[in-house]
Amino acid sequence: MIPISATNNQFVLQSTYPIASSVSIVCGMSVYINDRLEWVKQAVESVLNQTLPADLFMIVLDGEVADDIAIYLTQVEKENPNLALVHGTTNKGLSACMNYIIDSTLPLKPRYFFRMDADDICVPHRFEKQATLLDKHDDVDVLGSALWEVDEQGNRAGIRRLPLTHSKLLYAFSRRCPINHPTVAIRYSVFARGHRYLPNMRNTQDYFLWIALAEDGCKFANVKEPLLHFRRINGFYKRRGRGKSVNEFKARLLAMDSLKQKSLQNYCYALFVLILRMMPSWIIKVAYKADRFILGLNKHN
Incomplete structure (x- = not known):
């Protein structure tokens, strides 16, 4: 057993137990100041209670977090040998947190990296299903x-599906982000080739990473079964920030260019979505439900 060597002075590792010298599955999650204790507990417990547990579950406290969350995470870290906490000196965003986990664990030669968000819930066999x-x-x-969309009380509101096969996913890149980020499992061989989340991105970082991986020849797939409960909180349909909407537009343009998918139809679609994001929330809500219905029609692809 050896400890992880933490080389980044912006992050401080907290681990009561030594880290194994070799692991297979790593799960990465981050929490920040606006997270809610109830949801963090549900997220953490859903990872710890997997039928195939992660060999290493790393949670980054991305800058200052609520006292009750810090106390809870400190206690649960002491009770679980496979859980380690990382304290960020300041809020750096999801990309920096995930990149730290990836860089820190690469020497341990893991096979798979699982993403998790602090307000979602894994189904109990998620890791086993995806690893198998x-x-x-x-x-x-x-x-x-696929994922279950749930409201703030945990009630299911519907299923969000995306195309299943690589060819269908690749075709979709210029239209939408084709992978539900909180559900993803990634081979560490991808990171060994040098790929990382863009550190300067505060949103849509997953979309840009998928495009880079697709351009590099990586293969994608989706499981038809919903393996995660995704929290659709109040304000979900409100106007997105201008920055996020613009970044999504840039990602679509990048996908068209990088993956040779330039067409008048794709350009018009990207511009239409950008304009739609600026519309009142009720219009966005109708458009989102229509989009989910269309995805459902294509669920066997």
Whole structure:
């Protein structure tokens, strides 16, 4: 057993137990000041209670967090040998937190990196299902899944599905982010090739990473079964920030260019979505439900 060598002075590792010298599955999650204790507990417990547990579950406290969350995480870290906390000196954003986990754990030669968000809930067999499929299909580098959308009380509001096969996913890149980020499992061989989340991105970082991986020849797939409960909180349909909407527009343009998908139809679609994001929330809500319905029609692709 050896400790992880923390080389980044912007992050401080807290681990009561030594880290194994070799691990197979790493799960990465971050929490920040606006997270809610109840949801963080549900997220953490859903990871710790997996039928195939992560060998290492790393949670980054991205800058200052609420006292009750800090106390809870400190206690749960002491009770679970496979859980380690990382304290960020300041809020750096999701990209920096995930990149720290990736860089810190690469020397341990893991096989799979699982993403988790602090307000979502994994189904109990999520890790086992995705790890088994990746074991069987060594040509797949990034594996996502469908998800249940739930409200603030945890009530299911519907299923969000995306295309299943690489060819269908690749075709979708210029239209939408084709992988539900909180559901993803990624081979560490992808990171060994030098790929990382863009550190300067505060949103849509997953979309840009998928485009870079697709351009590099990585293969994608989605599991048809919903393997995560995704929290659709109040304000979900409100206007997105201008920065996020612009970044999504830039990602679509990048996908068209990088993946040779330039067309008048794709350009018009990207511009239409950008304009739509600036509309009142009720229009966005109708458009979102229509989009989910269309995705449902294509769920067998």
